[in-house]
Amino acid sequence: MEIALHLMYKYKINKGFTLLELMVSVAILSILVLMLIEVMLLYSRINRKYSFMSNTTIQARNLLNKIEREIILAQNLSISQEANGSTLIIGKQQEPKYIYKFLKNPRKIIIISPNQQKQMEINIKREMYIVLQSHIIDHIDYNNYRSLCFFYEVKCYVYNKHDKNFSSKPQLVHYIGITKF
Numbered sequence: 001m002e003i004a005l006h007l008m009y010k011y012k013i014n015k016g017f018t019l020l021e022l023m024v025s026v027a028i029l030s031i032l033v034l035m036l037i038e039v040m041l042l043y044s045r046i047n048r049k050y051s052f053m054s055n056t057t058i059q060a061r062n063l064l065n066k067i068e069r070e071i072i073l074a075q076n077l078s079i080s081q082e083a084n085g086s087t088l089i090i091g092k093q094q095e096p097k098y099i100y101k102f103l104k105n106p107r108k109i110i111i112i113s114p115n116q117q118k119q120m121e122i123n124i125k126r127e128m129y130i131v132l133q134s135h136i137i138d139h140i141d142y143n144n145y146r147s148l149c150f151f152y153e154v155k156c157y158v159y160n161k162h163d164k165n166f167s168s169k170p171q172l173v174h175y176i177g178i179t180k181f
Contacts, residue, residue: 053158057173060156063109063122064130064174070098071152071178079132079152086132088154102130131155150180 017025067088071077074090074097085104091097099112107124124130132154157170 053171056158060130060158061174064154064156064176067100067154068176068178071154071176077150077152077180081132088132102132131157152176152178152180 070090071088076090076092078089078093080087080089085102087102088100089096089098090100096112096114099110099114101110101112103110109122109124109130111120111122113119132152154174154176155172156174158173
């Protein structure tokens with residue numbers, strides 16, 4: 001009987017892991033978790049960068065589509081540049097339909113409607129800026145009749161604050177170029 005117990009003890013089946021096996025498996029799992037966290041952080045950084053650009057771009061395009069419609073339908077336009085921004089007057093100078101003031105500091109757009117006697121302010125994110133320009137082009141008609149042609153440009157640029165090159169160069173997100181005789 002004693003021999004049977006000794007043989008049973010000698011060939012005992014181990015039902016468990018050793019400490020070394022547990023430590024190796026924990027180390028492998030921790031390396032896999034670290035790799036997964038790194039991928040998730042990279043994905044969230046890329047997602048934040050592109051969602052910011054798309055939201056700001058949509059906001060800029062909506063605003064400039066309204067301005068573009070007003071410019072196309074307007075009979076008279078004038079653009080003036082000042083130290084703190086530029087002004088777009090739609091309609092006659094004495095009786096304007098809309099006055100858009102694009103201020104640089106603080107960044108905002110003031111829309112004045114003198115006919116309806118109301119004023120609306122739109123705060124612009126510091127990452128977006130709008131450039132207004134007006135060019136006079138001397139135009140010769142087919143009948144050798146000289147007339148002036150005005151070319152109006154409105155450009156909207158957006159800086160991506162989540163990009164590493166934030167201060168480097170803006171991205172043109174919307175451009176309006178309209179010629180009026």
